Amino acid sequence: MAETAIDYGAVFQALPGMVALLTPDLVYADVNEEFVRVSGRSREQLIGKYLFDVFPDNPNDPAATGMRNLEASLYRVLATGERDAMALQRYDVEDTARPGEWHERYWSPVNAPLLGPDGKVVLILHRVEEVTELIRARGGPSGNRGRARVLEAELYTRARELQELNERLRQAHSREREVALALQGAMLPAPRQVRRHRTAVRYRPAVGALNVCGDWYDLVDLVGGDRIGVAVGDVVGHGLEAAGVMGQLRSALSAASRVADGPAQALDVLGRYAHVIDGAESATAATTFIDCDRHLITYSSAGHPPPVLIHTDGRTEFLDQATDTPLDARPDPIPRPQAETTYAPGATLVLYTDGLIERRHEDIDKGLYRLADALRDHRDQDPETLADTVLSELLPHGGATDDTALIIVRL
Incomplete structure (x- = not known):
């Protein structure tokens, strides 16, 4: 029998259940027929429209959180590139024929990423199971209707209790985050000039949870001539413990x-110091000593991604000839390697942590190549502008899933 081509457009339209395709900006790219029927919106009212313009939270109910929870789920998908299944949600949906009139609906959403060749999310598949009638069970006998109303009331009460618990957790989380950020600010050096060199430093916390204070950087003046030290490091974990x-x-x-x-x-x-600190297991660091009189960089790395030197002619050099194990990897430490390289005045040295280059399901070399390309293409920018450009081009839409520290020094 001859092989028949499958019309995937027709398959999409015939799928049971509500299914929509969203762009990374959360705009409807396509919806199936069931989505149109159940949502009560025409294709013209959906396609090309921002999701939360079509389905906003009920302004008359400050406790309504269904759409906010959905927004958080969609941004998790964008940030992580992974599927996110949500718990049953209660939504208030406005009647398009009677503006200002809202109807209670119960939807169970699942959001899944569609990735492009570069591993970035190009579309989100947003599938919704409509279970409102199941919850209400209004079509059955009177006894069933009574039990359904009791069940509905219990579910609604539990949902409210869960919302209140989530709000208390959010407030506690917010206070902990403020403490962690203050602690981070106290322990990390402020952006400043190191002698006569222009520098820029950036720190971007990961999206979600507390996710701060795992990464660090340092800029120090060294004794003996015009010498400076530049270093970065990464502690496994997040929050106050990692901050300490x-x-x-x-x-x-x-x-x-x-x-x-x-x-x-x-x-x-x-x-040796890390060996006696609880929580320092698998911590990494890279440090460079820069002799500005001799135009010489001496460097060493303890399991950390290599610094990058951008020469004045545009050539990028990864300082990867002295890489060793993480700080506390050996019970009996042995001397670590170090290497040297030279530069001409006007070159740029860049140190960073893995949040800048690593992506799920992607070889780390791709991230290193992206970084090298961005630095080479924009090497004429001043350090402050270059730092913002690099973060804009390399960090994923919606933020990274790991902390990111970045140091740029114009030599």
């Missing part, structure tokens, strides 16, 4: 760098 570990490691490396013979010796000291 981060502060200890940053301070220890800052002190060690001022007396060490080179970056390898500074990381040797830091590794």
